Amino acid sequence: MVEGDTREMRFAQARRSRFRGSPPERTSAARTKGPIVRLSAVALVSGLAATAGLSVLCYLANESAESRLLALEAKQAAAVFQLAVPAVRTSLTSAAEIAEASNGDTSLFRSYMATYVGVGRSFTAAALYRLEPGSVHRVASLGSAPPPPTPPLDAFVRSAAGHQRMRVLGRLHASPPALWYAATATGVTPRFAVLAIGHTDRRTRVRRESAFSELHFALYLGRSARTSQLLTTDVAGVPLRGRTSTARIPFGDTYLTLVATPAQRLGGSLSAWMWWLVAVVGVPVSIAAALIAEWLVRRREAAEALRAQVERLLAQQRGIAESLQRALLPQALPQLAGADVAARYVPGTDGTEVGGDWYDVLPQDDRRVFLVIGDVSGRGIAAASVMASLRFAIRGFVSEGHSPSTVLASTAKLLDLRIDRHFATVLCGCADLGTGQLTFASAGHLLPLLVTQDGASVLDGLVGPPIGIARGTEYPTMTIQLPRAGMLVLFTDGLVERRGEDLDQGMARLLRAVSADGNGHGVGERLDQLLESLLPDRASDDTAVVGVRWT
Numbered sequence: 001m002v003e004g005d006t007r008e009m010r011f012a013q014a015r016r017s018r019f020r021g022s023p024p025e026r027t028s029a030a031r032t033k034g035p036i037v038r039l040s041a042v043a044l045v046s047g048l049a050a051t052a053g054l055s056v057l058c059y060l061a062n063e064s065a066e067s068r069l070l071a072l073e074a075k076q077a078a079a080v081f082q083l084a085v086p087a088v089r090t091s092l093t094s095a096a097e098i099a100e101a102s103n104g105d106t107s108l109f110r111s112y113m114a115t116y117v118g119v120g121r122s123f124t125a126a127a128l129y130r131l132e133p134g135s136v137h138r139v140a141s142l143g144s145a146p147p148p149p150t151p152p153l154d155a156f157v158r159s160a161a162g163h164q165r166m167r168v169l170g171r172l173h174a175s176p177p178a179l180w181y182a183a184t185a186t187g188v189t190p191r192f193a194v195l196a197i198g199h200t201d202r203r204t205r206v207r208r209e210s211a212f213s214e215l216h217f218a219l220y221l222g223r224s225a226r227t228s229q230l231l232t233t234d235v236a237g238v239p240l241r242g243r244t245s246t247a248r249i250p251f252g253d254t255y256l257t258l259v260a261t262p263a264q265r266l267g268g269s270l271s272a273w274m275w276w277l278v279a280v281v282g283v284p285v286s287i288a289a290a291l292i293a294e295w296l297v298r299r300r301e302a303a304e305a306l307r308a309q310v311e312r313l314l315a316q317q318r319g320i321a322e323s324l325q326r327a328l329l330p331q332a333l334p335q336l337a338g339a340d341v342a343a344r345y346v347p348g349t350d351g352t353e354v355g356g357d358w359y360d361v362l363p364q365d366d367r368r369v370f371l372v373i374g375d376v377s378g379r380g381i382a383a384a385s386v387m388a389s390l391r392f393a394i395r396g397f398v399s400e401g402h403s404p405s406t407v408l409a410s411t412a413k414l415l416d417l418r419i420d421r422h423f424a425t426v427l428c429g430c431a432d433l434g435t436g437q438l439t440f441a442s443a444g445h446l447l448p449l450l451v452t453q454d455g456a457s458v459l460d461g462l463v464g465p466p467i468g469i470a471r472g473t474e475y476p477t478m479t480i481q482l483p484r485a486g487m488l489v490l491f492t493d494g495l496v497e498r499r500g501e502d503l504d505q506g507m508a509r510l511l512r513a514v515s516a517d518g519n520g521h522g523v524g525e526r527l528d529q530l531l532e533s534l535l536p537d538r539a540s541d542d543t544a545v546v547g548v549r550w551t
Contacts, residue, residue: 055278061296062271065303069266070215070245072303076310077212078247078258081219085251089166091116092183092194094377098417099128099192100185101444101469106140108469109194111418116196117143123181123196129157131184131191147197153180160184160193164499166252170221170229177202177231179221181252187497187506204232214264216240220257223248231256271296328354328388329544333361336369338433340551342524344531346543348494355542356383356424357492358391362398367434370398373490373546374426374445374467386415386422390467394428404428404441408464408475412443415468423468427490436482436550441475443467446496449489449514450482456514458507487523487549489514494543495534510534523547 125143129136160182169180184190218233240261249256356376397407429440444466461478496506
C-alpha cells in the first residue's frame with residue numbers, strides 16, 4: 001500500500017512539473033525533439049531486432065522440441081513392437097525343444113502350436129521338419145496349407161540349424177505378403193526345425209484412441225528403409241517425407257526398421273506458430289514469448305522426465321521380478337553336520353519377467369540330505385507358479401521318505417505339457433553323509449559335476465524325459481561313492497548355455513573353470529569364483545548352482 005501511494009505521488013509531481021515548466025524549458029524540449037526521434041528509431045530497431053531474435057529462438061526451440069518428442073515417440077513405438085518379438089521367438093524355440101525332447105512327437109507339436117496358429121493369431125500356418133544330412137523332411141503341419149517343398153524353402157529351414165537366433169525371411173512380393181520364421185532348439189545339435197508363416201497387411205489403420213495416433217509410420221524388414229522391404233504403413237505412399245525419426249528393433253537374425261513422422265504438431269499448434277505471433281505483435285509480446293519459450297523447455301524436460309520415469313519403472317519391475325524369484329527360493333540352507341553346503345542364484349538379463357530356476361536342500365535325518373535342482377520352461381508368472389508348485393510337491397514327496405526316482409515319477413504326474421504349457425527338467429539326489437554315497441536321478445536335467453583334487457568330471461548316468469512330457473515314466477537311479485575330499489556341483493543350463501555355441505563348448509568351459517578354482521576354499525567362495533569366471537556380466541538366462549562338500 002505504501003509503495004503504491006509513493007508511485008502515485010511521483011506521477012503527480014512529474015505531471016505538475018511538466019505543466020509548470022517555463023517557456024525556456026519548453027524550447028529546450030523542442031530542441032531535443034530530433035534526438036528523441038532518433039532514439040525512438042534506435043529503440044524500434046532494437047525492439048525489432050530483439051523480436052526477430054526471439055522469433056528465431058522460438059522457432060528453433062519448437063523445432064528442437066518437435067524433433068526430441070518425435071524421437072521419444074518413435075522409441076516408445078519401437079519398444080511396443082519389440083515386446084512382441086520374444087513371443088514369436090519363444091513359441092518357435094519351445095516347439096522345437098518339445099520336438100527334440102519327444103523325438104518329433106507330432107501330436108505334442110500340434111497341441112502346443114495350436115495356441116499360436118489360426119485366424120487372428122500369430123501365425124497362419126506352422127510345420128515341423130526333421131533335419132537330415134543334405135535335406136529336410138516335413139513331418140507335421142497345421143493351419144492354412146504351408147508352401148510346397150521348394151529348394152528355397154528347404155534351404156531356409158536347413159539354415160536355421162546354424163543359427164541360435166530365429167531366422168526370418170520376407171516374402172513381401174507374394175500375395176498376400178508373408179513372413180517366414182524358422183527356429184531350432186537352443187543348446188543342442190538340432191534334429192528338428194519349426195517353420196511358421198505370418199501374413200502382414202501393407203496398410204494398417206491406427207485408431208484415434210491409440211497412444212501413437214499422433215504419428216504416421218512405416219515398418220520395414222531389415223536395417224534400411226527400402227520400399228521393397230515394406231511390411232506395413234498407415235499412409236498411402238512411402239517413403240515418408242518431412243521430419244522423420246528412425247528406430248531399429250532386433251528381430252531374429254535381422255532387424256525391423258521403424259520410420260515415424262508426426263501426423264500433427266507434437267508440441268501443439270501454439271508453439272508451432274509462436275514465432276509468427278512474436279514477429280507480428282513485436283515488443284509488447286516479447287515477455288509472453290519468453291514465457292512460452294520457457295513452457296517449451298519445460299515441455300521438453302517433461303518429455304525427458306517421462307522417459308526417465310519409464311526407465312525407472314522398468315528397473316523397478318525387474319527388481320520386483322527378482323525379489324519374487326528369490327522369495328520362491330529357500331531363504332536359508334540347513335546346517336549339516338559333516339557337509340559344507342552353499343547355493344547361489346543369478347537372475348538373467350533378458351526381459352523383466354520371473355524365471356523358473358529353483359533349488360532345494362532338504363535334510364531327511366541326521367545322515368541323509370536330499371538335493372533338488374530344476375528349471376521350468378519359459379518365463380513369467382505362469383512359469384513361476386509351475387516352479388513353486390513343483391518345488392513344494394517335491395518337498396512333500398521327500399518328507400514321505402521316497403527315493404529320487406520315485407520323487408520324479410510322482411512329480412511327473414502333476415504336470416502335463418498339453419494342459420499347463422510348460423515342462424520342467426529336474427535333478428534329484430540323496431546323499432548319505434556318513435558313507436559318502438550319492439543316489440540320484442535326472443528328468444531331462446544336466447548331470448552334476450564331481451570335483452576332486454585330480455580335476456572335475458561329469459557324473460555318468462541315464463537321463464529320463466523332462467517332467468510334463470510323458471506320464472508313467474520310470475526314472476533310472478544311479479548310485480556312486482563320493483570321495484571324502486570331493487565337491488558335488490549341481491547347476492541349471494544358464495551356467496553353460498550361450499547363444500551361438502554348442503552345449504559341449506559350455507560344459508568344457510565349466511570343467512576348466514571348476515578345475516582352475518583349486519580346492520583350498522569353502523564351497524560358497526568357490527561358487528562365487530565360478531560365477532565370476534563364467535558370468536562376469538550376468539547371463540541372459542537365470543542360473544542356479546548348488547555345491548556340497550563332505551567334511
